[in-house]
Amino acid sequence: MPQTITYTTDIRKEVRRLCAEAYDRIFLLTDNTTEQLCRPLLGNIDGLEESIVIKAGDDNKTLEAVSKVWTELQQRKATRHSLLINLGGGMVTDLGGFAASTFKRGIDFINIPTTLLAMVDAAVGGKTGINFNDFKNEIGVFRDAKEVIIDTSFLRSLDSQNLHSGYAEMLKHSLLKDTAMWASHVTFALCKPNFVQLQEMVRQSIEVKRAVVAEDPTEKGIRKALNLGHTFGHALESLAMLQQRTGLHGYFVAWGLICELYLSCSKGFPTDKMRQTVRYIRENYGYFPFSCNDYEHLYQLMLHDKKNVGNVINFTLLRDAGDILIDQHVTKEEVFEAFDFLREG
Numbered sequence: 001m002p003q004t005i006t007y008t009t010d011i012r013k014e015v016r017r018l019c020a021e022a023y024d025r026i027f028l029l030t031d032n033t034t035e036q037l038c039r040p041l042l043g044n045i046d047g048l049e050e051s052i053v054i055k056a057g058d059d060n061k062t063l064e065a066v067s068k069v070w071t072e073l074q075q076r077k078a079t080r081h082s083l084l085i086n087l088g089g090g091m092v093t094d095l096g097g098f099a100a101s102t103f104k105r106g107i108d109f110i111n112i113p114t115t116l117l118a119m120v121d122a123a124v125g126g127k128t129g130i131n132f133n134d135f136k137n138e139i140g141v142f143r144d145a146k147e148v149i150i151d152t153s154f155l156r157s158l159d160s161q162n163l164h165s166g167y168a169e170m171l172k173h174s175l176l177k178d179t180a181m182w183a184s185h186v187t188f189a190l191c192k193p194n195f196v197q198l199q200e201m202v203r204q205s206i207e208v209k210r211a212v213v214a215e216d217p218t219e220k221g222i223r224k225a226l227n228l229g230h231t232f233g234h235a236l237e238s239l240a241m242l243q244q245r246t247g248l249h250g251y252f253v254a255w256g257l258i259c260e261l262y263l264s265c266s267k268g269f270p271t272d273k274m275r276q277t278v279r280y281i282r283e284n285y286g287y288f289p290f291s292c293n294d295y296e297h298l299y300q301l302m303l304h305d306k307k308n309v310g311n312v313i314n315f316t317l318l319r320d321a322g323d324i325l326i327d328q329h330v331t332k333e334e335v336f337e338a339f340d341f342l343r344e345g
Contacts, residue, residue: 003126003144003145003148003210005206005210006147006148006150007203008151009151011042011112012042012045015042015045018147019047020047021083022081023082023083024081025077025078026047026085027049027072027076027083028049028052028084029051029052029054029069029084029085029088029099030051030052030087030088030092031088031089031092032053032055033088034056034087034089037114037157038087039087048085054068054069054095056091058249059241060091061091061094061130062130063130063132066095066102069095069103070099070102073099073103078103078104080104080106083107083110083146084100084103084107084110085109086100086111086123087112088112088114088118089118089122090117090121091122093113093122093128094130094137094140095129096109096128097145098128098129098139101128101141101143102141106143109145110145110149111124111149113154114154115154115155115162115165115166116158116162116163116165116167116170116202117162117166117248118166119155119166119206120169120170120202120205120206121166121209123145124213125209125226126142126144127140127142128140129141131241134238134241135304136237136238136241150203150206152198155198161248163190164190164248164285165249165251166250167190168229168250168253168254168257168285169205169250169253170202171186171280171281172253173208173209174321175228175277175322176208176212177208177322178321178322179321179322181204181321188201190284219307224307224327225316225324226316227316228257228316228318229253229256230253230256231256231307232260232302232338233253233254233256234252234256234301234305235299235301235302236255236256236298237249239298240252240288251288255342258277258278258281258341259338259339260316262341262342263330264317267325268319268320269317269320270320290343291343299332299336313329314328314329315329315330316328
């Protein structure tokens with residue numbers, strides 16, 4: 001069954017609807033940022049427990065934080081007939097989904113994403129997880145939220161960096177869909193966004209991901225397409241974490257797209273489209289500073305990617321927008337050339 005997505009402009013009404021359903025207890029998970037900025041939009045709703053609050057930031061998507069959620073659920077007498085509502089960005093929906101999926105062998109959870117990245121990526125598609133030993137999303141399970149509720153009015157409270165971060169996933173989806181969608185995304189004025197236009201683009205982006213996930217829920221085949229930009233991106237993000245450099249996930253995806261579009265040109269991806277996409281990313285996301293001395297470490301991080309089989313790195317590449325190639329292999333030398341292009345191109 002396709003995941004239920006509800007679009008709304010009245011989030012309070014939707015939460016009241018959830019609280020009227022037959023759950024014995026309904027818990028709300030937030031981080032300390034969304035507790036301050038987003039929780040007040042829900043108001044006082046009968047049946048909704050006081051928030052479980054965790055620390056904000058992807059570096060807090062840890063086993064320790066999951067343990068805190070499990071402990072709070074246990075101490076507040078949650079049962080298998082309870083519901084967890086995850087209100088926040090991708091860190092909250094990833095971690096909350098994993099906590100709910102494993103508590104008492106699984107309780108229902110609802111995602112209410114409050115960031116662009118969470119709306120178009122993390123909250124949709126059934127992946128849950130946490131970071132472990134400095135690796136991104138190393139521990140997790142596939143399990144759909146009972147429902148995902150999208151209210152794009154949350155986006156107006158986002159700062160520019162978080163808006164940019166989420167948009168990188170939308171740019172990825174446009175490359176997976178077709179040339180028309182790609183063209184609309186590489187010409188969107190991200191620094192001065194039209195929120196009415198963005199709302200429709202969000203819906204379009206979610207539908208791209210939903211269609212892929214419905215065809216391949218557990219990433220045996222075409223769902224690997226959604227990893228475009230992520231093989232390089234996750235390695236860069238892991239390196240930044242190890243070097244204690246902060247950065248938002250979508251920025252690493254954008255830089256990963258540069259590398260993987262560069263490699264895609266050898267498969268026939270049009271050079272002009274690659275150059276236009278790279279120019280858009282450079283203008284909006286800047287550069288990730290690293291040196292040739294980091295190449296070997298980055299390569300080893302890529303070898304650890306979950307999509308790999310044995311000691312071979314599996315890439316998602318493109319012949320063109322919408323013409324997807326999964327399980328592609330390139331040489332180590334070509335990977336290093338892509339690093340060169342990212343640094344200097």
